Amino acid sequence: MQGITLRQVIVGVYILLFKIRHLTRYHYSNSVRLNPQQLRFRPRENCIQQLVDYQIHISPQPLGMHDFLDLEGNWVNQVWFQEATERFEIEVTMQVKTERTNLFNFILAEEALTLPIDHDNDSICARAYLERIETDDSVTAFAAGLSLATNRNPLQFLDKLNRQLFNDFTHVHRNSGKPQSPAVTLRSRQGACRDLAVLFVDCCRAEGIASRFASGYQKGNLSSDRRDLHAWPEVYLPGAGWIGYDPTHGEPVSDTHIIIAAAAHSRDTMPVIGNFVGAGVRSSLNFEVQIAVEEE
Numbered sequence: 001m002q003g004i005t006l007r008q009v010i011v012g013v014y015i016l017l018f019k020i021r022h023l024t025r026y027h028y029s030n031s032v033r034l035n036p037q038q039l040r041f042r043p044r045e046n047c048i049q050q051l052v053d054y055q056i057h058i059s060p061q062p063l064g065m066h067d068f069l070d071l072e073g074n075w076v077n078q079v080w081f082q083e084a085t086e087r088f089e090i091e092v093t094m095q096v097k098t099e100r101t102n103l104f105n106f107i108l109a110e111e112a113l114t115l116p117i118d119h120d121n122d123s124i125c126a127r128a129y130l131e132r133i134e135t136d137d138s139v140t141a142f143a144a145g146l147s148l149a150t151n152r153n154p155l156q157f158l159d160k161l162n163r164q165l166f167n168d169f170t171h172v173h174r175n176s177g178k179p180q181s182p183a184v185t186l187r188s189r190q191g192a193c194r195d196l197a198v199l200f201v202d203c204c205r206a207e208g209i210a211s212r213f214a215s216g217y218q219k220g221n222l223s224s225d226r227r228d229l230h231a232w233p234e235v236y237l238p239g240a241g242w243i244g245y246d247p248t249h250g251e252p253v254s255d256t257h258i259i260i261a262a263a264a265h266s267r268d269t270m271p272v273i274g275n276f277v278g279a280g281v282r283s284s285l286n287f288e289v290q291i292a293v294e295e296e
Contacts, residue, residue, distance in 0.1 A: 015296040016098045016255050017052070020217055022229075022289050024090045024272060029282040031084040037274030040261045041092040042075040043216070049258060052095040059089040072212075072268065074261040090272070097296075098255035108154070109239035115152040116208020117238065128264040129210035129236060133202045136183040143203035154209065158235060158245060161203055165196050166250030175228070176285070179266050194231040196247040198266060201233045210236040212262050214244060215269040219256040219293055227289035229271065234262055 022041065039058075045051050062079040070076050111118035119126040146164070150156035170190035182202040185191040191199070197213055204211035211233055218230040232246040232253055242262075244253025261269035276283070 014100065014255060016219070017294040017296055018094075018096045018098065018217070018219075018258055019292040019294070020092075020094050020096070020258070020290065022090075022092045023287060025286045026088040027284050027286075028086050028088075028276070028278065030278060030280075031086055032276040032278035032281050033084050034081045034088060034276050035274055036078060036080040037088075037272060039077040039079065039090060040074055040215075040269065040271050040273075041090070041094075042077070042260070043094060043096050044074065044259050044262070046259075048098060048100055048255065050097045050099075052097055054094045055092070057089075057091045059087070060085045070263075070268070072261075072263045074263065074269070088276075096258050098258065100255040103243075103252050103254055104155075106237075106240040108237060112154055112238040112240070115147050115154055115157060117154060117210070119208070119210060122210075122238070126210040126236065129212050130205050130208070131264070132205050133198060133265075134181050134183060136181075139182045139186055139199070139202055140206050142186055143206040146203070147207050154237060157207065158204070158209075158243075161200060162245045162247050162252070163250055165200060165247035169196065169247075171196070171248055173226075173228075179231075192231075193248040194266060197231045197233045200245065200247050204233070204235055212236075212242075212264050213266040213269055214253075214259050214262040215266075215271075216260040217258040217289070217291060218246070218249075219291070222291065222293060227291055228287075229260075229289070230257070231266070231269075232257065 041056060042054055043049060043051050056077060058079060060081060060083060063082040064080050066078045068076055146160050147157050150160055172190055172192055174192040179194040179198040180191055182199040185195045185199045201211040201213055214234045215229055215231050232244055234242045234244045236242050244257065246253050263269050
């Protein structure tokens with residue numbers, strides 16, 4: 001069967017219960033008026049993860065709130081305010097169950113057996129996920145080299161790309177800032193999880209694989225004092241659907257990840273999108289992430 005290797009198969013049913021608390025705190029040097037804010041903290045629900053409980057507390061108290069799904073199926077809390085404030089806090093607590101029996105239990109469609117993948121049957125939906133993040137010859141050549149080395153086999157290409165970004169790149173931690181361009185990450189051979197995810201996505205799109213940027217949480221080291229949001233890429237394979245890879249850890253995404261948002265562009269997965277009105281005001285951001293995991 002296409003895509004199954006001994007190294008990648010997980011046998012049996014395994015359930016994890018994640019208990020997560022995420023506090024985001026903005027402080028302003030003077031009173032400001034907050035424009036409407038879009039908050040993406042609520043986990044997606046799919047065949048892998050189930051939302052058990054979700055609570056969100058916002059300060060100051062919003063004048064109004066509207067929940068909706070964006071174009072890419074992410075849950076959005078839109079909030080707006082009336083009074084001026086010197087702080088903006090969002091505290092989210094959630095419980096999420098994950099279950100995965102076999103990562104690669106699928107049969108690829110014929111059009112997904114070789115690179116580039118033929119997206120004629122889903123060209124309208126796939127278009128946004130095939131547009132290059134930044135057309136750069138070095139990234140194109142890097143992806144082409146991996147494709148040739150794997151005889152243009154999509155699953156082998158994805159596995160080799162994932163392992164190479166894990167083994168050959170230095171993984172750094174950056175609390176803020178948008179992702180680097182794919183070319184910068186490739187040239188420097190280092191990046192944060194979001195930088196590696198963007199490079200992975202652009203390499204896939206260069207080889208005709210529809211791909212997107214995903215953001216959420218990862219089990220990681222539960223005893224670590226420093227926890228943060230995590231980012232990874234997902235690819236769409238006809239016959240298999242969306243599959244995640246984690247170049248920060250060198251493995252396919254399984255039940256150890258909680259996905260919050262996924263989009264063709266990383267900016268559309270940001271947990272807080274919005275601005276404020278206040279002349280000469282400085283702002284600062286602090287956050288706390290706590291993750292506990294129980295096995296069932």
